[in-house]
Amino acid sequence: MRKIIMPEWISVGVLSERTGVSVSALHFYERKGLIKSQRNTSNHRQYPKHVIRVVSIIQVAQRTGFSLEDILLELEGLPNRTRVTIDDWEALGARWQNELDKKITQLVELKEMMADCIGCGCLSLERCRLLNPYDELGEKGTGPMLMTK
Amino acid sequence: MRKIIMPEWISVGVLSERTGVSVSALHFYERKGLIKSQRNTSNHRQYPKHVIRVVSIIQVAQRTGFSLEDILLELEGLPNRTRVTIDDWEALGARWQNELDKKITQLVELKEMMADCIGCGCLSLERCRLLNPYDELGEKGTGPMLMTK
DNA sequence: GCTTGACCTAAACTTAAGTTGAGGTATCAG
DNA sequence: CTGATACCTCAACTTAAGTTTAGGTCAAGC
Numbered sequence: 288m289r290k291i292i293m294p295e296w297i298s299v300g301v302l303s304e305r306t307g308v309s310v311s312a313l314h315f316y317e318r319k320g321l322i323k324s325q326r327n328t329s330n331h332r333q334y335p336k337h338v339i340r341v342v343s344i345i346q347v348a349q350r351t352g353f354s355l356e357d358i359l360l361e362l363e364g365l366p367n368r369t370r371v372t373i374d375d376w377e378a379l380g381a382r383w384q385n386e387l388d389k390k391i392t393q394l395v396e397l398k399e400m401m402a403d404c405i406g407c408g409c410l411s412l413e414r415c416r417l418l419n420p421y422d423e424l425g426e427k428g429t430g431p432m433l434m435t436k
Numbered sequence: 437m438r439k440i441i442m443p444e445w446i447s448v449g450v451l452s453e454r455t456g457v458s459v460s461a462l463h464f465y466e467r468k469g470l471i472k473s474q475r476n477t478s479n480h481r482q483y484p485k486h487v488i489r490v491v492s493i494i495q496v497a498q499r500t501g502f503s504l505e506d507i508l509l510e511l512e513g514l515p516n517r518t519r520v521t522i523d524d525w526e527a528l529g530a531r532w533q534n535e536l537d538k539k540i541t542q543l544v545e546l547k548e549m550m551a552d553c554i555g556c557g558c559l560s561l562e563r564c565r566l567l568n569p570y571d572e573l574g575e576k577g578t579g580p581m582l583m584t585k
Numbered sequence: 586g587c588t589t590g591a592c593c594t595a596a597a598c599t600t601a602a603g604t605t606g607a608g609g610t611a612t613c614a615g
Numbered sequence: 616c617t618g619a620t621a622c623c624t625c626a627a628c629t630t631a632a633g634t635t636t637a638g639g640t641c642a643a644g645c
Contacts, residue, residue: 298622299621299622300621300622309603310621310622311603311604311605312602312603312604314623315602315603319602328611329610329611329612329621329623330610330611330622330623331611331621331622332622332623340549344546344549347542347545347546347549348546349602350501350542351501351539351542351543351546352499352500352501354601354602355601356601384547387543387547390500390543391543393496393499393500394536394540394543396496397493397496397497397536398533398536447591447592448591448592449591449592458633458634459591459592460633460634460635461632461633461634463593463594464632464633464634468632477641478591478592478593478641478642479592479593479640479641480591480592480593480641481592481593503631503632504631504632505631
């Protein structure tokens with residue numbers, strides 16, 4: 288009694304529907320090697336259902352700033368192509384986590400910079416003095432000032 | 437006795453050095469309206485020092501997935517161009533925070549999807565079964581399986 | 586007075602990530 | 616048999632975010 292569940296095959300149209308990614312983009316991903324398909328007798332692509340999940344990962348990764356090349360490297364660029372171990376997979380997972388953490392750090396940094404800028408007062412006057420610094424300045428005596436350092 | 441600190445002017449080369457952004461990119465940002473300069477008598481651009489900070493914000497925002505158009509909209513696209521209030525600025529800040537939070541959520545989502553994928557076992561066998569699903573399957577009886585849903 | 590370095594403009598080129606279009610095939614419904 | 620539909624390929628086009636190239640100006644130093 289086998290516990291294996293064989294893949295269900297879906298067409299490119301269905302994959303597109305399920306993921307919200309256009310057919311042309313899916314073809315493109317395939318050309319780039321991010322996903323793979325088998326062909327049926329009519330030369331139509333057939334994807335195992337699990338590819339839905341791969342495409343979802345691609346989408347989210349992309350929206351969060353990874354390039355397709357990055358994603359491909361993460362998914363395919365394993366140290367040795369002949370024998371890939373569980374260790375390899377774990378290393379890959381670690382690298383990916385690391386990248387995610389870096390990106391989160393950058394977001395937090397951005398938040399801080401903005402808070403700084405808004406906090407310093409120079410961003411809260413009519414229009415941004417940082418961007419439009421040629422308005423009459425110092426006409427009022429009090430009020431927002433430009434920063435030195 | 438005035439408390440106003442007048443801006444120090446810097447050249448495009450210095451701005452480039454200070455920010456790590458190439459001169460051509462800075463010209464480009466200026467064409468796009470992201471930064472502004474005055475010209476000296478030799479027609480050379482002069483930026484107030486604070487533009488360093490603006491460029492830094494642009495850089496970080498970009499690295500975290502905002503397009504220049506997004507950034508421009510956030511910085512410039514205020515409701516009414518003639519009279520911009522503190523409320524406008526706060527609304528802008530709120531929108532920006534919101535975007536940042538969305539992006540952070542996406543990163544967390546991505547982390548979860550990956551954890552899921554690795555956890556399910558199908559990613560921890562020689563090479564990825566999700567990506568290379570045509571390997572001999574079920575040869576061993578036990579071991580990783582493909583997922584149904 | 587000439588060269589060097591930092592700057593200027595405008596236009597063409599580049600890369601990533603697709604989209605669009607033209608022309609062709611296979612299966613199914615009436 | 617004749618559309619309609621869903622797919623196929625290949626090539627050209629698009630947009631964003633710059634870079635590169637080519638030709639020109641200006642002030643400084645020797």
